[in-house]
Amino acid sequence: MAFKMTSPLFKRTKAKGGGTKKVCLPKAKIASMSRAERQKVINAKRAAGSKGKYKRSSKSNVTGTSSGGSLRTWVKQDWRQVGNPSKKCGEK
Secondary structure (H helix, E strand, O other), X not given: OOOOOOOHHHXXXXXXXXXXXXXXXXXXXXXXXXXXXXXXXXXXXXXXXXXXXXXXXXXXXXXXXXXXXXXXXXXXOOEEEOOOOOOEOOOO
């Protein structure tokens, strides 16, 4: 006799939380942004992180970064935290 267990413990749900609040951009781009532009990007990322999302709103997308070219040139850029440019992207 076959039966299916329908316990609430076996439900699969999407995990909530875990959103990151750090914003990373190339150092040259951070230097060329105004204080208001930097704050807009930081606020959007923190709002998304507090909601448990990984990505910030597309309204806060940053233009003018050198996204063209190969992946090698993209990785070689000096990525820094927008909130504190003295720290590299992965630092705490």
